[in-house]
Amino acid sequence: xxxxxxxxxxxxxDSVFLMRVARALSDxxxxxxxxxxxxxxxxxxxxxxxxxxxxxxxxxxxNDLVVAILxxxxxxxxxxLGEMDARLTSSSQAVRAADYRSLEAACAAQPQAxxxxxxxxxxxxxxxxxxxxxxxxHVFIFSDNVPLEQEVELKQLGRARRRLVMGPDCGTSxxxxxxxxxxNRVRRGPVGIIGASGTGIQExxxxxxxxxxxxxxxxxTGSHDLADAVGGITTLMALDVLGADPATEVIAVISKxxxxxxxxxxxxxxxxxxxxxxxxxxxxxxxLDAGPRFVQAxxxxxxxxxxxxxxxxxxxxxxxxxxxxxxxxxxxxxxGEEGRGVRSPRYLRGLFAGGTFCFQAQQVLWxxxxxxxxxxxxxxxxxxxxxxxxxxxxxxxxxxDHFTRGKPHPMIDATERRKRILQExxxxxxxxxxxxxxxxxxxxxxxxxxxxxAIRQAQESAARRGGRLTVVASVCxxxxxxxxLDRQKxxxxxxxxxxxxxxxxxxxxxxxxxxxxxxxxxx
Amino acid sequence: xxxxxxxxxGPLIAIxxxxxxxxxxxxxxxxxxIYVDWSPPAGGDQEMLDLLDQLL
Amino acid sequence: MDIKQQIDLAxxxxxxxxxxxxxxxxxxxxxxxxxxxxQGRMILHAxxxxxxxxxxxxxxxxxxxxxxxxxxxxxxxxxxxxxxxxEVSLEPNHHHQAVGPMAGTISPSLPVFVVENxxxxxxxxxxxxxxxxxxGDYSEKALAGLRFxxxxxxxxxxxxxxxxxxxxLKPIITQALQMGDELHNRHSASSSLFANALAIPMIQAxxxxxxxxxxxxxxxxxxxxxxGLAMAAGKAIADPARDIACSxxxxxxxxxxxxxxIRVSGLGDEWFTAPAPKVDGLYVPGYxxxxxxxxxxxxxxxETVGWGGFVLGGAPGILTLVGGTAEQALAYTREMAxxxxxxxxxxxxxxxxxxxxxxxxxxxxxVQTGITxxxxxxxxxxxxxxxxxxxxxxxxxxxxFKKALARFGQKYVS
Numbered sequence: 001x002x003x004x005x006x007x008x009x010x011x012x013x014d015s016v017f018l019m020r021v022a023r024a025l026s027d028x029x030x031x032x033x034x035x036x037x038x039x040x041x042x043x044x045x046x047x048x049x050x051x052x053x054x055x056x057x058x059x060x061x062x063n064d065l066v067v068a069i070l071x072x073x074x075x076x077x078x079x080x081l082g083e084m085d086a087r088l089t090s091s092s093q094a095v096r097a098a099d100y101r102s103l104e105a106a107c108a109a110q111p112q113a114x115x116x117x118x119x120x121x122x123x124x125x126x127x128x129x130x131x132x133x134x135x136x137x138h139v140f141i142f143s144d145n146v147p148l149e150q151e152v153e154l155k156q157l158g159r160a161r162r163r164l165v166m167g168p169d170c171g172t173s174x175x176x177x178x179x180x181x182x183x184n185r186v187r188r189g190p191v192g193i194i195g196a197s198g199t200g201i202q203e204x205x206x207x208x209x210x211x212x213x214x215x216x217x218x219x220x221t222g223s224h225d226l227a228d229a230v231g232g233i234t235t236l237m238a239l240d241v242l243g244a245d246p247a248t249e250v251i252a253v254i255s256k257x258x259x260x261x262x263x264x265x266x267x268x269x270x271x272x273x274x275x276x277x278x279x280x281x282x283x284x285x286x287x288l289d290a291g292p293r294f295v296q297a298x299x300x301x302x303x304x305x306x307x308x309x310x311x312x313x314x315x316x317x318x319x320x321x322x323x324x325x326x327x328x329x330x331x332x333x334x335x336g337e338e339g340r341g342v343r344s345p346r347y348l349r350g351l352f353a354g355g356t357f358c359f360q361a362q363q364v365l366w367x368x369x370x371x372x373x374x375x376x377x378x379x380x381x382x383x384x385x386x387x388x389x390x391x392x393x394x395x396x397x398x399x400x401d402h403f404t405r406g407k408p409h410p411m412i413d414a415t416e417r418r419k420r421i422l423q424e425x426x427x428x429x430x431x432x433x434x435x436x437x438x439x440x441x442x443x444x445x446x447x448x449x450x451x452x453x454a455i456r457q458a459q460e461s462a463a464r465r466g467g468r469l470t471v472v473a474s475v476c477x478x479x480x481x482x483x484x485l486d487r488q489k490x491x492x493x494x495x496x497x498x499x500x501x502x503x504x505x506x507x508x509x510x511x512x513x514x515x516x517x518x519x520x521x522x523x
Numbered sequence: 524x525x526x527x528x529x530x531x532x533g534p535l536i537a538i539x540x541x542x543x544x545x546x547x548x549x550x551x552x553x554x555x556x557i558y559v560d561w562s563p564p565a566g567g568d569q570e571m572l573d574l575l576d577q578l579l
Numbered sequence: 580m581d582i583k584q585q586i587d588l589a590x591x592x593x594x595x596x597x598x599x600x601x602x603x604x605x606x607x608x609x610x611x612x613x614x615x616x617x618q619g620r621m622i623l624h625a626x627x628x629x630x631x632x633x634x635x636x637x638x639x640x641x642x643x644x645x646x647x648x649x650x651x652x653x654x655x656x657x658x659x660x661x662x663x664x665x666e667v668s669l670e671p672n673h674h675h676q677a678v679g680p681m682a683g684t685i686s687p688s689l690p691v692f693v694v695e696n697x698x699x700x701x702x703x704x705x706x707x708x709x710x711x712x713x714x715g716d717y718s719e720k721a722l723a724g725l726r727f728x729x730x731x732x733x734x735x736x737x738x739x740x741x742x743x744x745x746x747x748l749k750p751i752i753t754q755a756l757q758m759g760d761e762l763h764n765r766h767s768a769s770s771s772l773f774a775n776a777l778a779i780p781m782i783q784a785x786x787x788x789x790x791x792x793x794x795x796x797x798x799x800x801x802x803x804x805x806x807g808l809a810m811a812a813g814k815a816i817a818d819p820a821r822d823i824a825c826s827x828x829x830x831x832x833x834x835x836x837x838x839x840x841i842r843v844s845g846l847g848d849e850w851f852t853a854p855a856p857k858v859d860g861l862y863v864p865g866y867x868x869x870x871x872x873x874x875x876x877x878x879x880x881x882e883t884v885g886w887g888g889f890v891l892g893g894a895p896g897i898l899t900l901v902g903g904t905a906e907q908a909l910a911y912t913r914e915m916a917x918x919x920x921x922x923x924x925x926x927x928x929x930x931x932x933x934x935x936x937x938x939x940x941x942x943x944x945x946v947q948t949g950i951t952x953x954x955x956x957x958x959x960x961x962x963x964x965x966x967x968x969x970x971x972x973x974x975x976x977x978x979x980f981k982k983a984l985a986r987f988g989q990k991y992v993s
Binding site: 061063100102109110117124125128136138164177179 | 532537543549552555562
């Protein structure tokens with residue numbers, strides 16, 4: 001194996017652009033590995049991991065671009081590195097002519113701007129957000145890894161100035177029908193939602209749309225908003241906004257676990273809210289006491305159902321769908337039972353793009369007493385020591401840092417998930433594969449199509465062993481999304497995948513399969 | 524009107540700082556977007572960043 | 580008022596002074612008679628202060644040449660020994676209201692352009708531009724060129740200037756920028772316009788015919804004639820913008836072949852320096868990149884006042900000299916707008932729908948964006964004894980601006 005690299009001083013590119021270049025490069029026949037990254041410390045570690053450790057690389061700065069290629073053939077590396085300039089400049093120069101180089105300059109040029117969308121590396125996002133707030137703008141911060149104390153400062157500043165701080169680590173919002181970040185196209189309607197989870201909001205808004213209703217506004221708060229350090233500043237401001245908004249009739253709040261003190265605050269604020277509030281606080285074991293207009297939900301599906309109920313809409317059409325989509329009955333027995341000679345396959349492997357879906361699926365299994373390993377476990381005793389290797393029942397958040405360092409998120413690019421599906425399929429103990437697909441703005445243009453070949457290959461390799469791999473999936477999105485919900489679902493069903501109407505139901509379906517089988521526990 | 528509520532009633536005009544695709548997705552929804560061709564300010568030099576915070 | 584507002588106001592004042600600048604060529608006279616503080620055995624040089632021992636080959640060669648020209652030594656070895664002995668004072672042009680191209684050497688008997696800024700009454704000085712001695716060439720041919728300037732061309736042109744009662748330079752500059760000059764390396768239009776302006780007064784001044792013809796021939800054949808005037812004008816325009824408290828606008832950029840230095844309005848006389856960069860350029864046949872010395876000269880005063888690299892987009896003709904495409908030239912000018920305070924209302928570029936030149940380099944924006952001023956410049960040999968070997972583009976080093984910003988912080992932020 002040969003390797004080569006080049007460094008371009010002071011040529012900054014955004015990570016998505018570089019990922020595209022990297023993908024094109026890795027598609028070149030003969031290329032084993034490649035990295036096209038800015039020389040941040042994290043990326044330099046990544047390069048070292050690839051065996052690129054030159055002093056020149058260590059000395060490179062965050063503004064310097066490093067391209068590294070591992071391949072069998074020196075000549076190929078030399079040729080590809082020689083062509084890099086064309087790959088890097090083709091789309092950058094002309095388009096950027098009218099761009100501004102700083103937020104100050106952009107604000108001066110367009111004083112009417114009211115929202116600043118920030119997706120810089122986390123170390124810099126706080127600074128840009130503060131400048132935006134000082135200029136009187138609301139902010140949407142997609143960047144994660146922003147220090148918590150900075151988040152607190154920003155949100156306090158925003159509260160003092162009556163500006164909304166969505167994020168850091170905010171995946172999506174819908175403001176007046178406009179999707180910001182990773183959002184699904186949904187019709188407008190009476191439901192307002194506040195969410196600390198991007199995919200949670202996407203699922204909720206999509207299901208509300210599918211049920212025939214619509215969304216007034218969806219306000220992403222960022223994943224840490226309900227931590228006690230932050231105290232739910234954005235969530236509480238959002239509650240006030242939606243409480244006062246004439247278009248909003250019902251409010252839903254979706255979040256991963258919240259801090260105890262913040263929960264108190266939230267409870268108190270919900271009690272004062274003049275509108276019905278549906279709360280889906282994943283991971284929360286107790287019931288909230290938040291007044292007569294509050295309804296609690298255990299899953300996103302339940303939140304949708306109860307929101308619709310609060311509106312007086314019957315939810316049957318959506319959520320009581322029969323659990324078959326191909327005219328085929330659910331397998332009555334544990335699907336891998338007929339395996340011969342080898343240890344009977346019985347384990348579930350969930351490979352998720354959506355962090356909240358991963359969390360929710362774990363909760364569904366644990367609620368049924370089924371222990372499950374994860375790289376982001378509900379129970380820390382079940383943390384996978386190596387996220388690359390599953391154990392027994394495992395549910396992996398492929399959007400976690402471990403998998404996204406220097407690589408695109410699985411919602412954008414299927415490469416990592418494709419590899420992992422094939423890896424899981426080679427494990428003779430695996431009986432069920434659980435997947436999620438997320439459509440909408442910014443997501444891959446054909447999320448299902450990107451994985452179908454891998455799914456088929458996985459099914460074939462199980463068949464070759466004389467076994468059977470049951471693949472279960474849900475697709476988050478709507479008929480208005482460019483990827484087309486029906487088209488995406490049809491491809492899955494064509495491949496023999498069980499497609500459930502929601503992520504929660506897909507997890508429940510797997511739970512039922514496991515319970516009908518050998519129970520999933522050793523011994 | 525309150526500045527906070529105004530966000531939810533008026534048209535959005537966005538400034539995109541960082542990954543360009545966020546702005547492009549907004550433009551597809553007919554939102555006016557101004558792009559900042561962002562790179563780490565002061566090349567990531569912390570001392571300079573602190574000074575710039577005070578001076579610019 | 581907080582410091583940010585104070586800086587913004589101070590910078591507005593600085594660029595307003597740059598815009599008001601009204602340079603007029605008042606005289607051409609021996610440097611020793613007009614430049615304050617230039618007396619005895621003293622030679623002024625380009626760039627920030629530097630001792631003989633640290634000077635590059637081209638700078639040393641130019642000093643040897645001018646020492647021979649002054650007659651202070653009769654051989655190269657003698658000149659070198661004299662300069663090394665410290666008996667000749669070596670001081671930066673910028674410490675004497677002066678600028679000089681490349682090595683920038685100015686000695687007492689060398690005639691210089693005297694440019695007066697009529698808006699503020701200050702004067703600035705620059706020597707003539709030639710392609711040999713100031714690049715470090717001390718050959719007899721190089722010295723003959725200086726003598727011709729001293730004895731023939733300068734007196735004739737001075738007579739014309741006196742006859743005309745001074746030559747207003749701003750109209751020439753404004754026109755030239757719209758005729759494809761960028762006023763650093765392309766002076767085809769400005770030199771012609773200047774020669775036109777001088778021709779009739781030179782005749783009226785009764786300059787004897789042989790001298791008249793030689794001088795007109797010199798002016799017509801010298802396509803960088805106006806560079807010395809542009810530089811003097813730039814210095815005359817820039818100086819009133821100095822010493823404005825709280826201003827972060829750059830008032831000088833210059834190089835001595837070893838170091839690049841800048842001065843900032845709110846930071847007084849202090850130089851902020853970094854190693855001089857290498858010029859990315861094209862070479863005269865017979866010379867190669869390995870021969871090149873580092874960036875040198877006071878000519879970056881043109882960029883300081885918004886010409887040169889800052890208006891490359893308006894000067895596609897320069898591309899043959901500096902390489903690159905028309906689109907790149909436009910991109911440079913757009914880029915410079917990111918680090919400047921404003922646009923000049925009079926120095927307009929047809930290629931940009933008559934948008935003004937980016938004006939007033941703000942060290943804060945330079946540090947923030949990492950974009951440093953682009954300078955299009957000539958290249959000298961790294962050793963003494965050679966004429967001009969090429970031309971190209973160079974970036975001011977970021978370190979100067981960072982040092983200046985750090986000092987600004989010390990001075991203005993408690």
